[in-house]
Amino acid sequence: MGVCDSGWSIARRSTNLGAGMAFEDSGGWFLKTMVRKHRIASGATQQAIADELFYSPDTIRAWELGRATIPLKMLARYAKACGVNDEIIGYMVQVAIARREGKPVEADMRFNALFMSLAEEFFGSFFKFDATFIPGPLQLKEYHDLIVRPADPEASDDESKDGWVFKEARRIALEDRPDQPMMSFLIGEAALVHLRRFSEELYQKQMAYLRKWAKRPGVSIRILREPVPVRMSGFSIYQPEDMPRACPPFVYTEIADTSWCIDDPDRIARYDELRKRLWKMAIRIEVYRDDDRRDRMA
Template sequence: MSSLTQDPYADPRAFYGSELCRLREEAGFTQVALGELAFCSGSYIGQFEKAVRRPQLELSKLFDEILGSGKHLQRLCLLARASKVADYFADAADLERQATVLSEFSPMLVPGLLQTEAYARALIRAARRFDPQQTIDDIVSARMERTQLLDGPSAPVDWTIIHETALRLPTGGAAVMAEQLGHLAHLLRSRPNIVLQVMPFSAGPHPFLGCLVSLMQFSDAPPVLYTESAYNGWVIDEPTVVARYQSAYDLARAAALSPEASLDLIESAAKDWAKDGQHS
């Protein structure tokens, strides 16, 4: 994964990395030696120093203890972890921007990178019923910024599997659903880097029932896994666990409809929602 920046004053994460490097070198530790004391790899330390990975608070506490830096790195960590997205997703969002291939399974909903603004707003309002409107607007805006990841010549390959439930669940009303599914169809016809398959009801049980999964591959680092529940998420880089999820994803991909049949089903569902909207 390439460094986000080499300028320590460019953003809080870069400053955290430069301070970690300074304190480590002043203490006479190599990245590997510090990693051994902090129970992580030297390359992981390097990713923090190069501002590739967002700092972790628990590790920052360990670094402060080992390097005798009081709470310096912990305070910088809090600044560096500021994000427009939910804190539990922020690490995954950073990795997402660096991935060359994204493989996602969504059991109930259209994934965030493929959502329209109206669909995203309906989902976010349902999940945050008691939040003020400005909070909802900010979250929607951040999600729409994320969708730009799939634009341009350096965009990753995005291979998504959604369950047929996502095509049938009335989210925001018929007009919103018709627009969302029409948007999906347009993306699939116009963006060669986007591939989508639908897991039909007829496929029965599958490996990811009730579990959103995103597998990320990189040009210069091992793959990682992100999995999410309603109000929490986890980035996992343990190779055996990632490999097990990749195997399950391959099985799900084999059980899903082909991309061509999936597009036909999406366009058919979009027409059904459009008709429902006309009759409501």
């Protein structure tokens, strides 16, 4: 267990696989869930995949349920048949090798983003805090283009465009969930102050969008006025909450060019205590007004 810099370790949780209790690790969950997601999106059946790979439908079913390990030599072909793109297949191979060798995954921010987006589709609850920016799934495209893009001058235009496409896909996946996960977003007031100084019109549009999101079932958004140390300025917590297709809980955090998915239960508990403390200090967006703050700054 544990965590490594820019890494992602393989946590385990008990799960009911239909024939008694078993243990599932995060790596295995990522592999089976990613291929199942893409297979369903492509419209292919388990029978069609089995025919293409010359395996039985029972084998494909066992791979999707996690009852059997996908052979490393078959992983790329299997994922390709299910509609997974080459980039994600490359990450899947890394995960499979790490599981076989019992080592942490040497992950980058892109992989961690893919892992989080998958968790957003299947976990029962998650909490996101950002002290300086509005969280990705809640951003308008104008906010992404005019506020987020200039903050990362090293990113190319293509990378910025791809980043927005990825955010849009995450938002759509959240909106399309048939269940009602508990989604909590904590936004630092500094993000709103900066936005309002940049453009009053965009500020009003973005705030209206946030309030619209806050009306969705299971969604809570709060604004934190108090400053926090840099080391606490952004993190996310993902909890399964008995969702059958979730993996073990984890925390995500990043600084500069390094990011972590932390699965250690003690560290998750400490982050959760911080979450509770910050959440209690924050203001519900439904009643948030910044007029008094602007008057004091005048």
